[in-house]
Amino acid sequence: MQWYLKVLKQYADFNGRARRTEFWMFVLFNILAAIVLSIIDVLIGTASFSSTGTGFAMSGGLLTTIYQLAVLIPSLAVGARRLHDTGRSGWWQLLALIPIVGAIILIVWWATDGQPGANEHGMNPKQDAMAGYPQGGYPQQGYQQGGYPQQGYDQGGYPQQGYQQGGYPQQGGYQQGGYPQQQQQYPPQQQYPGAPQA
Known part of the structure; x- marks a missing residue:
């Protein structure tokens, strides 16, 4: 249902690219x-x-x-974006005016996987989905903006427990700079003649 609503929100958007899932789910809901x-x-x-x-x-x-x-209009728009995903112009939808043959060619192109990476129409929507963007429809829960789990990790990706801000263990005699806390040694007191002994 989210794919159907996504197409309706992009009512007259003929720019960008559309995945096969987005296109065919919209077609399925239209038929139903x-x-x-x-x-x-x-x-x-x-x-x-x-x-x-x-x-x-x-x-x-x-x-x-x-x-x-x-x-x-949204049907034409999502059809154009689906053709953009395969590296073709949206004007190829005019092939539908050719009886039977034009429809078969368009169905084959709409069912073809999109070009990997970016093309002249934008980024690959599958890559956007794997990066956690809402366009792909995948949940963003449990991950920060950088893609690391939020539980047990700070912004830099290091465990929060047992580590200071600099990333060094707190236990084991280390100070904030990460160097051992060595006890400062003082020379023994020299005994002077005539001084009382403790």
Whole structure:
């Protein structure tokens, strides 16, 4: 569901790249929504049936048509971003105007894995996801900005227990600078003649 909402938030954003998961989850939710709305159209009588030679065909009902118009722009936008992920221009979606062949070519391209690393359309969204950015949809809990676990580690990545600010053990006779605390030795008192002995 988060992928579907992400596409709707980027309603008319034709820039950047989109992962295969983002694109195909949006397509799946669109199909499910169209099926549900078609059933509702039949129940309320806004869908029309026509007889064919081998059966019946149902034309799009009122609710289904409204929904398809509402998601037309985000569908084109996520399709363009998916093509950007493969290193192609979003204008290749015009191949859909070619019957059958154009749709097959687009489906193959939309199902192709994206280019590794950055291309002219931006960073690889999979790398953003592994780095902990929300675009990939992965949880950020339990990790700092640098990617280290928060429990038991300070900002530099060293354990907090048993270490001072400089990273040296507190136990074992070490001071703040990390050098041993040697006891200062004084020379023995010299005995002077005539001085009382303790």
